[in-house]
Amino acid sequence: MPERYIGLISGTSMDAVDAVLVEFDANGLHCLTGIAHPFPESLRTDLKRLAAPDWRGDLDEFGRLDAMTGDLMAEAALTLLAQAQVPAATITAIGSHGQTVRHRPDANPPFTLQIGSPARIAQATGLTVVADFRTADMAVGGQGAPLVPAFHRAMLHHSGENRVVLNLGGIANITTLPAAAHSPVQGFDTGPANTLMDHWIRRHHPVHHDEDGRWAMEGEVMEALLARCLADPYLAMPPPKSTGTEYFSPAWLQAHLAACPDMSAVNVQRTLLEFTAVSIAQAMETHAPGIGRVIVCGGGAHNGALMSRLRALLEPCIVESSGHHGLNPDWVEAMAFAWLARERMQGRTGNLPAVTGASRNVMLGGIHAP
Known part of the structure; x- marks a missing residue:
């Protein structure tokens, strides 16, 4: 039954x-x-x-x-x-x-x-x-x-392909699914996904999130702010590791903005999107080389601008929604x-x-x- x-x-x-x-x-x-x-x-x-x-x-x-x-x-x-x-x-x-x-x-x-x-x-x-x-x-x-990597392995492992499952919630986390059954699964939080972008757009517009990343893509990447964000020591820590919004918090962002004054709100949003994409790509390059496919779930899978940046940074790897594998990303x-x-x-x-x-x-x- x-x-x-x-x-x-x-x-x-x-x-x-x-x-x-x-x-x-x-x-x-x-x-x-x-x-x-x-x-x-x-x-x-x-x-x-x-x-x-x-x-x-x-x-x-x-x-x-x-x-x-x-x-x-x-x-x-x-x-x-x-x-x-x-x-x-x-x-x-x-x-x-x-x-x-x-x-x-x-x-x-x-x-x-x-x-x-x-x-x-x-x-x-x-x-x-x-x-x-x-x-x-x-x-x-x-x-x-x-804890979700065990479920990812049960649902999305493929013996013919090295895969990563990327969850884009408030925090981004990845699960590596090696094709070889004897190879261990690895999973960890890479850093922020949507949490900082959601906070920033709520501060400036009466919405909960940046639909499809449209507002972000009206701005430009501020290299000084991006460099400060990418220098955060959490990103360089080896797994196992996990984090949360109490670490990558509005106060964390404000401390970086204080060191990079006079930035327009839209340029900050664009830089936060780039920070999410680059920190994920760097984590995969370091800890998941040789990946053929990235399967994306979570709310960020609907952010076309973020998905586009991930595809560009991870090329030639295939980056696609978990919906292609029968799992609604939401x-x-x-x-x-x-x-x-x-x-x-x-x-x-x-x-x-x-x-x-x-x-x-x-x-x-x-x-x-x-």
């Missing part, structure tokens, strides 16, 4: 909860449908403040936002089921990544925080919820991220957490120590019964 799971994730933009309904059968995994369930603006504002590096709120605020985010994720799951006209009783479990508000893999001790109360999701939906995927990997010495990460939930429910490990730096394989996520 086919098994159905729901995957839930909210990215760094905090504009929506991505919710997908997937089915596992003898032929593999299929995405039946997906929705982007919007955040209320007040909750988004409060979560942005909580996730800022300089947040100095109290535990009452943290607890309130954890509960409210859990309620929103439950609402997303129920809306998904209603729109798909699928009974909740046919769902084995929900895999909920939650909303990351802190990721400190280099702290002592390392920690990561994803909020969105899984107990509240379970009670509101009547479904088993698998959540808190990252902490088990950290407990055995890993970065807790990225739903890949949510699908991954549905897949990871199934691994946990079936008692299988979910992390890749070669990717995260963990000392061993572990099962990921806690199981919350309704």
Whole structure:
């Protein structure tokens, strides 16, 4: 009998909860449908403040936002089921990544925080919820991220071609998929993808993102600013490594802009796009030589200007959307957490120590019964 799971994730933009309904059968995994369930603006504002590096709120605020985010994720799951006209009783479990508000893999001790109360999701939906995927990997010495490469390997490995899967969310991360089955998969965060560009356009225009990179392409690359950005020490660190928007933050950008004054807003946007493209290309040249194909997912896959720059920088490598491989680029990460939930429910490990730096394989996520 086919098994159905729901995957839930909210990215760094905090504009929506991505919710997908997937089915596992003898032929593999299929995405039946997906929705982007919007955040209320007040909750988004409060979560942005909580996730800022300089947040100095109290535990009452943290607890309130954890509960409210859990309620929103439950609402997303129920809306998904209603729109798909699928009974909740046919769902084995929900895999909920939650909303990351802190990721400190280099702290002592390392920690990561994803909020969105899984107990509240379970009670509101009547479904088993698998959540808190990252902490088990950290407990055995890993970065807790990225976790999606195991899913990339399961879905996109090809024995005749060396591939990279590139996720362009708020942060960019890559998964190397060598053709040889015995070669280890590698994965790490390369640096920012959309987070700085989204922040900058929101500051200057009443929109959430630069549609197709159009505003960026009206400007020119400012070489001094680009050089400062590319000199960031994180980019030169060897993997395993992971980062987040608390590092590549508005404050990080402002510090660089202070050293490069009198730049027009549109030229800054163009330079941020170039920074994303060049930092990704340099990471691939260093850590993934000999790649024949780059498969792109995440919101940045829709940014034509960014995709064009990546194709130019990575030539002759093929750069294409994951949609060419039957995976809607908007739903890949949510699908991954549905897949990871199934691994946990079936008692299988979910992390890749070669990717995260963990000392061993572990099962990921806690199981919350309704």
